[in-house]
Amino acid sequence: MSLSSKDIVPLKEVRARFTALAEEVCTGREKIITRNGKAYVAMIDAERLDYYHQLERQSLHLRLLDEAEAGLNDIENGNLMSVAELKAAYGRDGSR
Incomplete structure (x- = not known):
């Protein structure tokens, strides 16, 4: 509209x-x-707001599915990192 x-x-x-x-x-x-x-x-309208929120949730779910698919493709293509490599790449030492 x-x-x-x-x-x-x-x-x-x-x-x-x-x-x-x-x-x-x-x-x-x-x-x-x-x-x-x-x-x-x-x-x-309150009903339209509910609809907009539903669309937002659906969009989030689609983005998560796309990210999961990309991760599975990385696994299939051998694009893997060890835990140590991940920690080094993202500066995490594992302590909290």
Whole structure:
């Protein structure tokens, strides 16, 4: 959904029209709240926020799968390091 100039609202206007703005948000109109003329926060429907969080988790899982696949490819190609080499490369001596 694209934003229009009607969806950009100064913070002091939000204080006066919060309920009306919340009703607009519930119909799918996201709002960008400005403070001193700059983007400050956004108002979005709670269900859409849940959806955005779900997408974020899915993206994280896909990145983890890509990293796991890269690790398996390294193993298959013989790109291995010993524990001592890892500690030397990353400056860890094993103590905590």
